[in-house]
Amino acid sequence: MTENSEQPSKRKARKQKKFKPKARTPRGFRDMAGAELQLQNHMLQTISQVYEAYGFAALDTSAFEYADALGKFLPDDNRPNEGVFALEDDDGQWMSLRYDLTAPLARYVAEHYDRLPKPLRRYQFGPVWRNEKPGPGRYRQFMQIDADTVGATNQAADAEICMMAADCMEALGIERGDYLVRINNRKIMDGLLEAIGLDPQAEDFDSRRLTILRAMDKYDRLGLNGVTALLGEGRKDESGDFTKGAGLDAAQIDKVAQMVSISANDRTSALQGMAALVKDTESGKQGLHELVEMAALFTKLGYQADRLAIDPSVVRGLGYYTGPVYEIELTFKAEDEDGELARFGSVGGGGRYDDLVKRFKGVEIPATGISIGVSRLAAALTLLGKGDGAEPAPLVVVTVMDKETRPDLMVLVADLRAAGLRAEVYMGDSAMKAQLRYADSRGARLVVIEGEDERAAGVVTLK
Amino acid sequence: MTENSEQPSKRKARKQKKFKPKARTPRGFRDMAGAELQLQNHMLQTISQVYEAYGFAALDTSAFEYADALGKFLPDDNRPNEGVFALEDDDGQWMSLRYDLTAPLARYVAEHYDRLPKPLRRYQFGPVWRNEKPGPGRYRQFMQIDADTVGATNQAADAEICMMAADCMEALGIERGDYLVRINNRKIMDGLLEAIGLDPQAEDFDSRRLTILRAMDKYDRLGLNGVTALLGEGRKDESGDFTKGAGLDAAQIDKVAQMVSISANDRTSALQGMAALVKDTESGKQGLHELVEMAALFTKLGYQADRLAIDPSVVRGLGYYTGPVYEIELTFKAEDEDGELARFGSVGGGGRYDDLVKRFKGVEIPATGISIGVSRLAAALTLLGKGDGAEPAPLVVVTVMDKETRPDLMVLVADLRAAGLRAEVYMGDSAMKAQLRYADSRGARLVVIEGEDERAAGVVTLK
Known part of the structure; x- marks a missing residue:
């Protein structure tokens, strides 16, 4: 009994610990990206x-x-x-x-x-x-x-x-x-x-x-008709709501x-x-x-x-x-x-x-x-189509076929950066398909793929 | 009496109307310029x-x-x-x-x-x-x-x-x-x-x-001495305040x-x-x-x-x-x-x-x-003396000797701006001395003074 009566409170404590707030922007606020x-x-x-x-x-x-x-x-x-x-x-x-x-x-x-x-x-x-x-x-x-x-x-x-x-x-x-x-x-x-x-x-x-x-x-x-009504007695809008007017006389309204x-x-x-x-x-x-x-x-x-x-x-x-x-x-x-x-x-x-x-x-x-x-x-x-003037330099995403090569690819990317490009090595651990999807979602202008053949031959494939 | 009894409340109303808040940055906040x-x-x-x-x-x-x-x-x-x-x-x-x-x-x-x-x-x-x-x-x-x-x-x-x-x-x-x-x-x-x-x-x-x-x-x-004390019994600082230590033993402290x-x-x-x-x-x-x-x-x-x-x-x-x-x-x-x-x-x-x-x-x-x-x-x-890299283009302040000439000076300044300078005509109504003080407080690189002689001769004086 003693054990049983302790159980619910323990469970409650655990439950409280796991309180998960809902991730949401406060009402009327927003993120911009x-x-x-x-x-x-x-x-x-x-x-x-x-x-x-x-x-x-x-x-x-x-x-x-x-x-x-x-x-x-x-x-x-x-x-x-x-x-x-x-x-x-x-x-x-x-x-x-x-x-x-x-x-x-x-x-x-x-x-x-x-x-x-x-x-x-x-x-x-x-x-x-x-x-x-x-x-x-x-x-x-x-x-x-x-x-x-x-x-x-x-x-x-x-x-x-x-x-x-x-x-x-x-x-x-x-x-x-x-x-x-x-x-x-x-x-x-x-x-x-x-x-x-x-x-x-x-x-x-x-x-x-x-x-x-x-x-x-x-x-x-x-x-003019709407304004005239609002200057005089008032105006009923399409929804039927009435707005009280300023009560001016005809001569005043005219001016x-x-x-x-x-x-x-x-x-x-x-x-x-x-x-x-x-x-x-x-x-x-x-x-x-x-x-x-x-x-x-x-x-x-x-x-x-x-x-x-x-x-x-x-x-x-x-x-x-x-x-x-x-x-x-x-x-x-x-x-x-x-x-x-x-x-x-x-x-x-x-x-x-x-x-x-x-x-x-x-x-x-x-x-x-x-x-x-x-x-x-x-x-x-x-x-107006004038929103594009703000585009940053093109982004190059370098994919990683084999994790062992990441350090070399990071050197490559540092060179691209030094040349004025935006460039990054894919930092996740997913397979090539997910990496290409990533490059796509980032709006990459250039995707660099270094596979085994390419590495052996000392070249990279551009997509 | 009736009039007199109304007076204070009227005075109060006027006083409230004239409430002057003190202009001050909230505590712990600041302006930057x-x-x-x-x-x-x-x-x-x-x-x-x-x-x-x-x-x-x-x-x-x-x-x-x-x-x-x-x-x-x-x-x-x-x-x-x-x-x-x-x-x-x-x-x-x-x-x-x-x-x-x-x-x-x-x-x-x-x-x-x-x-x-x-x-x-x-x-x-x-x-x-x-x-x-x-x-x-x-x-x-x-x-x-x-x-x-x-x-x-x-x-x-x-x-x-x-x-x-x-x-x-x-x-x-x-x-x-x-x-x-x-x-x-x-x-x-x-x-x-x-x-x-x-x-x-x-x-x-x-x-x-x-x-x-x-x-x-x-x-x-x-x-090391201070850290050692804080790992053991505790430490008294210069002001005499004692900070309780972690209570580790000698071997633990050593590691x-x-x-x-x-x-x-x-x-x-x-x-x-x-x-x-x-x-x-x-x-x-x-x-x-x-x-x-x-x-x-x-x-x-x-x-x-x-x-x-x-x-x-x-x-x-x-x-x-x-x-x-x-x-x-x-x-x-x-x-x-x-x-x-x-x-x-x-x-x-x-x-x-x-x-x-x-x-x-x-x-x-x-x-x-x-x-x-x-x-x-x-x-x-x-x-480090590295704070100057952010300086904007030099500012030109054009003073106004005679208000009638302000439109012409505004045309001059528009030309300077079109040439890539920051430039302004003095917009206040004070005398020349105050205008020069203004140019100074704005950090103007160039002050343009157009006096009567200059206007007649079609030139300006630079300071």
């Missing part, structure tokens, strides 16, 4: 080189920031500490993984302000983390590459970043016509709201402003609709159209002046509207922007794996955010910058 | 190229793993889920940031085993996170670059990685004689414990084994002392010395056989003991190793900033870990690999 990773690294290098050529210098901040330093500036969200991965340190302070590379920059500038060059021109790439619901192609960790100029108020800094964005696309092999940097200015939006008589002191101003901007942002997808319908084909006429709608407002005039300055620089430096367009339907998130905003869009259409026509839309963007550093310093430190989302851009390059 | 970051990126690229040449292919896993997948294999620690940054996902699952790149590899191999080439040869670099007490030069996030061969049982795979480690050091400009890869085998350690009569079934075997290995590991620092005193100068005599101490034990014989095989390959491929040494005092952490272990040591001495003589010691290492994937799969999948700690290596390269 092979051609996809090569392409990503190639893109990061290419964009870095463009940023470097413009005089931006690399910065790498840590993955963590104190939660209070990240603040409530999460784009698309506007809720403090939601959407981030946060944990409490053993000294009771809350840290969060960065959700973008802009908030850490603001902290960095505020922390080191006195010893930094002014303006500070830094670029940075690295993963960012968003604690959101994952979906197909929507991961909770992804790669961004940013460039920002901090400490310059003038529009040359904004214009330069837009031109640099265009340069990045072309450096990646995306041809003119297949991308477009669309540019607007937040101050013009504010001018428009003022021009249609919205009272900034009104209780519901913020929420109405948000509803109007969101409606304008949907012009691309919903067209906002005029704004989003302005064609982006020609910068001068786009600016004229915008001017007609906001000209009497202070912030509208200021925003227009800034865009006019930028457009003049674009023209001077040879960037036409087929690369850099003025487009009033660009709203660019709902976060911290205070002046010019810009969005990089891929405009080509391509069939995806399922034969569906894919349109890529935005692969990055940015704008001026003069208030972000102010949170820490109390004083305003102007800043403007861009963020490029590498993963979506990589998918686009692959569809 | 300038020459330091350039050097790190250069090193990652150089080591990646060596790994690539050997046929290792890049992999990038996500920062998070499920906590159960990381398991209790944290090196130096052996305690489950301590020393890591962990958080609970909204579905109740615990995730941890990776503390090394080996545990994620084990998970990756187990998850994708059927579709992976066998052996799998992958390299990976990226930050790892340790939730430890930070100290001077000791950060809670740092960069590693690993290479592993998974699925090869033979010692050619281990030997290859040791030779590749030596190649990495030389590719970085560290000269022969300034580094040493020291190699041992865990099975020989087990053989030694068996040879001195330790009973693996004894209750206190694990803790005594640990104490003995830790004592051997200290041979470098404490010398362990003989083992650690074996000179690493000559591989053949080192192997003979080890053989004399463990030859009668099964695992000792097995370990020796493996080292002999590796040494033969080193000799065949021209790597002498000044690069790859057999050294019985290498213990290499206390974690998951099952066979050959290796450690990359920098052997040159250099003065640090304070004029102190600095010895760098280990900048990386690794070994065979045949059990790590077994946790997930149940079956043993052999693996051997190396991990290089980039930060410590970077500090060493800087002291």
Whole structure:
């Protein structure tokens, strides 16, 4: 009995010892390897080189920031500490993984302000983390590459970043016509709201402003009728869901609709159209002046509207922007794996955010910058057939017929390497068939087989 | 009164609105910029190229793993889920940031085993996170670059990685004689414990084994007397702290002392010395056989003991190793900033870990690999004066005397860029003195000043 009663607990102990965790990537995260990773690294290098050529210098901040330093500036969200991965340190302070590379920059500038060059021109790439619901192609960790100029108020800094964005696309092999940097200015939006008589002191101003901007942002997808509905009573979509509108009257709706319908084909006429709608407002005039300055620089430096367009339907998130905003869009259409026509839309963007550093310093430190989302851009390059530029040197796999010869083959392979090739001796212990399968799965350009006859004759067979 | 009673809460609301977080890097984390970051990126690229040449292919896993997948294999620690940054996902699952790149590899191999080439040869670099007490030069996030061969049982795979480690050091400009890869085998350690009569079934075997290995590991620092004390009753250090010893008897201590005193100068005599101490034990014989095989390959491929040494005092952490272990040591001495003589010691290492994937799969999948700690290596390269190889193209800063001319200067700078230079127009609005200071702080090689006279004459002044 005593023995029997001990048995189950012993068995249990053994069972616990043999606990086998399931090997799986955490929900919403992924591994990257092979051609996809090569392409990503190639893109990061290419964009870095463009940023470097413009005089931006690399910065790498840590993955963590104190939660209070990240603040409530999460784009698309506007809720403090939601959407981030946060944990409490053993000294009771809350840290969060960065959700973008802009908030850490603001902290960095505020922390080191006195010893930094002014303006500070830094670029940075690295993963960012968003604690959101994952979906197909929507991961909770992804790669961004940013460039920002901090400490310059003038529009040359904004214009330069837009031109640099265009340069990045072309450096990646995306041809003119297949991308477009669309540019607007937040101050013009504010001018428009003022021009249609919205009272900034009104209780519901913020929420109405948000509803109007969101409606304008949907012009691309919903067209003028959809936007008009969202500006007025609201809109029922195909699934029957109703979205409450901004409740504007007909005259107001008409002006906002005029704004989003302005064609982006020609910068001068786009600016004229915008001017007609906001000209009497202070912030509208200021925003227009800034865009006019930028457009003049674009023209001077040879960037036409087929690369850099003025487009009033660009709203660019709902976060911290205070002046010019810009969005990089891929405009080509391509069939995806399922034969569906894919349109890529935005692969990055940015704008001026003069208030972000102010949170820490109390004083305003102007800043403007861009963020490029590498993963979506990589998918686009692959569809464009531009994903192959990143291929490494050809790989040679040397098979092993007889283990005794491996040392000689390792000498051979060291010579191939010294000649600049990638080369390896098969390191497993399987038979030739498995070795050839291995060489195949590695994408080897050349397979070297040394058999007995070959060894006797001092030659190798190439496959 | 009513008005007065409302005042404080209004004031409070305004105060809360003006909350200014302190801008600071989280405790134990840091930013990296300038020459330091350039050097790190250069090193990652150089080591990646060596790994690539050997046929290792890049992999990038996500920062998070499920906590159960990381398991209790944290090196130096052996305690489950301590020393890591962990958080609970909204579905109740615990995730941890990776503390090394080996545990994620084990998970990756187990998850994708059927579709992976066998052996799998992958390299990976990226930050790892340790939730430890930070100290001077000791950060809670740092960069590693690993290479592993998974699925090869033979010692050619281990030997290859040791030779590749030596190649990495030389590719970085560290000269022969300034580094040493020291190699041992865990099975020989087990053989030694068996040879001195330790009973693996004894209750206190694990803790005594640990104490003995830790004592051997200290041979470098404490010398033979220190190790002898730690093997016997124990040792009082200079501060008066007493470390309890392993409690071995004189004959046992003598054999362990003989083992650690074996000179690493000559591989053949080192192997003979080890053989004399463990030859009668099964695992000792097995370990020796493996080292002999590796040494033969080193000799065949021209790597002498000044690069790859057999050294019985290498213990290499206390974690998951099952066979050959290796450690990359920098052997040159250099003065640090304070004029102190600095010895760098280990900048990386690794070994065979045949059990790590077994946790997930149940079956043993052999693996051997190396991990290089980039930060410590970077500090060493800087002291060696080898840190400059990473310099980017020279930077040209063009100053702005009169804002009206900025567009023309931006055209000039675009031309310089097209000619392969890094070039920028000063983007701030400060006076010339501040602009020159800016150019200086950016490390500009060339400063372009266009004044009125120059503009009239169509020339620029170079400084």
